[in-house]
Every structure is written in C-alpha cells, then in structure tokens.
Amino acid sequence: MKKFIVKITSILGAVVILGSNLHAKSPGSTSMNFLKVGVGPRQIGMAEAATAIAEDVNASYYNPAGLGKMVSQQASFMYNLWIEEIYSQHASYAHPLAIGTFGLSLNYLSMEKIQGYDADANPLDKISVYDLSVIVSYGRDLSRCKIPGMFHLPKGLYAGLNIKFLQEKLANEKASAWATDIGTIYDTPLKGLSLGACLQNLGTEVKFIQEGYPLPLTLKLGIGFTKNMMGQPLTLAVDYNVPNDDKESFSLGGEYWVRNVLGLRAGYKNGQALGNGLCLGVGLKISFVELSYAFLGLGYLGNTHRMGLTIKLGKEARKILAERAYKKGTKYYAQERYSEAILQFSKVLEYEPDNKNALRMMKKTQDRIKNMQKK
Numbered sequence: 001m002k003k004f005i006v007k008i009t010s011i012l013g014a015v016v017i018l019g020s021n022l023h024a025k026s027p028g029s030t031s032m033n034f035l036k037v038g039v040g041p042r043q044i045g046m047a048e049a050a051t052a053i054a055e056d057v058n059a060s061y062y063n064p065a066g067l068g069k070m071v072s073q074q075a076s077f078m079y080n081l082w083i084e085e086i087y088s089q090h091a092s093y094a095h096p097l098a099i100g101t102f103g104l105s106l107n108y109l110s111m112e113k114i115q116g117y118d119a120d121a122n123p124l125d126k127i128s129v130y131d132l133s134v135i136v137s138y139g140r141d142l143s144r145c146k147i148p149g150m151f152h153l154p155k156g157l158y159a160g161l162n163i164k165f166l167q168e169k170l171a172n173e174k175a176s177a178w179a180t181d182i183g184t185i186y187d188t189p190l191k192g193l194s195l196g197a198c199l200q201n202l203g204t205e206v207k208f209i210q211e212g213y214p215l216p217l218t219l220k221l222g223i224g225f226t227k228n229m230m231g232q233p234l235t236l237a238v239d240y241n242v243p244n245d246d247k248e249s250f251s252l253g254g255e256y257w258v259r260n261v262l263g264l265r266a267g268y269k270n271g272q273a274l275g276n277g278l279c280l281g282v283g284l285k286i287s288f289v290e291l292s293y294a295f296l297g298l299g300y301l302g303n304t305h306r307m308g309l310t311i312k313l314g315k316e317a318r319k320i321l322a323e324r325a326y327k328k329g330t331k332y333y334a335q336e337r338y339s340e341a342i343l344q345f346s347k348v349l350e351y352e353p354d355n356k357n358a359l360r361m362m363k364k365t366q367d368r369i370k371n372m373q374k375k
Contacts, residue, residue: 030245031206031213032166032177034109034131039078039090041292041308045281046253047267049237051222052185052196057094057310060103060137063183063198063220064160067094067101067139072316078308086111094137103137127171134165156187156194164203166215179203179215196222217244232257253279261285265294287324288317322351326358333365338372341365 040058043050050059054066057074073095080088088109094101110130139160142153162181167174183198201215219242226235239251253267263283269276281294294306312320329344342365348358 030216031175031208032131032168032201032215034088034107034168035133035166035201035216037080037082037088037109039080039092039107040076041078041281041294041306042255042263042265042283042310044294044296044306045265045267045279045283045292046235046237046255047251047269047279049222049224049239049251049253049267051183051198051220051237051239052194052224053222053226053235053237054185054196057092057103059139059160060092060094060105060135060162063185063196063222064103064137064139064162064181065158065183065185065196065198067096067103067137067160068141068158069185070094070096070101070139072096073313074310074316075313076308076310078306080109081305081307082109100138100140103135103139105133105135105137107131107133107135128169129171130169132167132169136163137161154186156189158185158187159183164201166203166206168206168208170208173208175206175208177204177206177215192226194224194226196220196224198222214244218242229256232259263290263292269296288312288320318351322348322355322358325351326355326361329358329361329365333361333368336368338365338369342369 038044038048039061040056042056043054043058043062048062050062052063054063055069056066057070057076059066059069073093075093076091078090080090082088086109088107090105090107092103092105094103108130109132110128137160139158142157142159143155145153160181160183164179164181166177166179179201180203181198181200182202183196185194185196187194198220200218200220202217203215205212205214220239221242222237222239224235224237226233228234233256235255237253241249241251243249249270251267251269253265255263255265257263261284263281263285265279265281265283267279269279277297279294279296281292283290283292288311290310292306292308292310296304298304325344325347329341329348332338332341332344342362345358345362345365348355349362352358
C-alpha cells in the first residue's frame with residue numbers, strides 16, 4: 001500500500017509540474033481554437049465539468065480514460081447552433097472489447113460563406129471556412145492488466161489516449177496538425193468519489209502559409225461525486241483548467257435523474273474565453289435512446305443551443321429491452337392474460353437467454369395454462 005501511495009504521489013507531482021510549465025500566453029496566440037468548443041449536451045449542461053466523471057461515448061472529448069468504464073457500444077450525434085451563423089456537427093462511436101474500449105469521433109465546424117477581398121480591399125467571390133477533427137480513442141481499466149514483475153494496480157484506475165487529426169480551411173488555404181490527449185480517472189475507495197486528469201492537444205505546430213502557431217494545450221484536473229438522493233442518482237463535478245493561451249479557469253456542474261427518465265442539469269463556468277456563466281440542460285431517456293438539450297448564454301454574442309442523441313447498443317440495449325419486456329410480462333400475468341405474458345417472457349429470453357426471472361415466470365405461466373386446460 002505504501003509503495004502504491006508513493007507512486008500515485010509521484011504521478012500527481014509530475015502532473016502539477018507539467019501544469020506549471022504551461023506558460024499562459026494571450027488569447028488568440030494559438031490555432032485550432034474550435035477544439036475549445038464543447039461537445040455532448042449532457043456535459044455542456046454541466047458546464048463541461050467532466051474530467052472525473054466521463055464514462056459515456058463522449059468521454060473521448062473530455063477524458064478518454066472514461067471509455068474504459070463502458071460496458072456496451074454507444075453512438076452519439078450532436079448539432080450545435082452556435083454564434084454568428086457558426087454551427088457544428090459531432091458524431092462519435094465507442095465499442096468495448098476484452099482488451100479495452102475503442103472509439104472514433106468526427107467533429108465538423110463551419111459557417112456561412114463570407115465575403116472575400118483582395119489586397120486592395122476589392123470584393124472577390126465568397127469563400128468557405130471550416131474546421132475538422134477526426135479522433136481515434138482508446139480507454140482501459142488498468143486493474144485488469146496483469147503484467148509480470150509490476151506492482152498491483154488498484155481497482156478503479158483507468159487510462160486513455162486520443163490520436164487526433166486536425167484540419168482548418170480558409171478559402172484555398174489549408175493547415176493540418178496531429179495531436180494527442182492523455183488521461184486518467186481513479187474511482188477512489190471512498191464510495192462515489194472519483195478523481196481525473198487529462199492533458200489535451202499535445203501536438204505539432206500548425207502552419208498557415210508562412211506563419212506557425214501552437215495548439216491550445218490544456219491541462220484539466222477534476223473531482224466527481226455521485227450519491228443516491230431519494231433513490232435517484234445525483235452527480236456533482238468540478239474541473240480546474242490550465243490552458244497555455246489564457247488564465248486558469250474552473251467549471252462546476254451537477255445532474256439529477258428523476259425516475260431514471262428525466263435528467264436535470266446545471267453548471268457554472270468561470271474565466272473561460274468561450275463563454276462564462278450559467279449552463280442549463282435536460283435529458284430524456286426513451287428505452288435505449290437518450291435525447292439531450294443544453295443552453296449556454298454568451299452575453300452580447302447571443303445564446304447557444306446544443307441538441308444531441310445518444311443510442312445504447314449491444315449488451316446494454318438488450319438489457320433495457322429485456323427489462324421492459326419482463327415488466328410487461330408480469331403485468332399480463334397478473335391480469336391473467338397468459339398468452340400475451342408468454343410472448344413477453346419469450347422476448348426477454350431472446351435478449352438474455354440466461355435470465356433466471358424470465359425462465360421462472362415462463363414455467364409458472366405455462367403451468368397456469370396447463371391447469372386451465374385441465375379444468
């Protein structure tokens with residue numbers, strides 16, 4: 001245990017030293033600043049305080065270590081109606097395997113064509129502008145890694161990595177870059193408490209014609225806490241952000257689910273270039289689909305709206321469908337509608353062949369039908 005504490009202290013010390021070396025420059029001194037525009041209405045509704053609580057398909061944006069917590073495939077789509085006729089679309093997919101979870105994300109930000117001018121201020125044809133990122137992600141539960149000769153890794157320790165291809169286009173000029181994110185999450189022995197850290201956008205310089213600019217390198221540290229309140233989950237989170245082109249900032253957010261159907265979210269951002277103040281969001285679960293909306297005001301620049309869709313696939317989706325069919329089956333059984341009950345329990349067994357409750361209720365219903373036939 002003592003060796004483990006020493007190693008964790010060393011890692012945290014290295015993170016703090018690295019963060020202190022992110023010398024803040026003035027805003028606008030970096031390129032690819034579309035990377036600062038958040039994705040995922042759930043996280044945005046919580047003011048993007050997600051470094052320690054990232055655990056869904058959008059974890060690739062906030063902390064890829066969170067992908068290691070996923071138990072089933074997910075796909076996510078988001079539309080961002082931003083400011084000054086700027087909009088973006090984001091799509092992501094993650095697939096857990098025995099060796100870890102792999103993810104793929106695509107983010108495209110653009111705006112209406114703008115008027116072009118030559119060196120003498122004469123109008124030219126309208127020109128197009130866009131930003132693009134393609135991200136390949138990997139997250140893993142490190143406690144499942146067994147490497148001979150190494151110390152035992154604690155339960156609840158996750159790590160993740162992003163590889164990013166980035167591109168900007170203005171008129172006929174393009175600039176590209178490669179970057180990586182490195183993150184970790186630790187679910188502490190204290191129930192519900194998690195810690196997270198992520199270094200984002202460590203990569204190559206971006207050259208537009210002759211000018212070169214660094215990427216917006218950011219260190220994010222987070223704390224998350226989840227607890228049941230009146231039988232429903234309440235999540236609270238705080239993030240501390242250290243960018244290389246601005247001053248430090250923080251975000252705090254919360255989420256509460258009502259009957260595991262309606263999610264209420266709120267958060268507050270402070271000291272950030274792309275929006276400060278109150279964030280609000282709402283989520284609605286319909287079977288294995290979740291619809292989400294998030295709002296963030298940007299003062300005199302106007303209000304922003306994000307709408308998103310997350311779909312659970314594979315094992316998790318089958319579990320949800322099985323639960324729904326089982327509930328219907330027990331309802332029909334209580335109403336003595338035995339034929340309809342049999343159909344519902346059969347559906348449960350299609351999704352989960354080893355479901356003991358469904359097997360028991362199937363036999364019980366068949367026995368009732370036999371007794372009725374005898375009478």
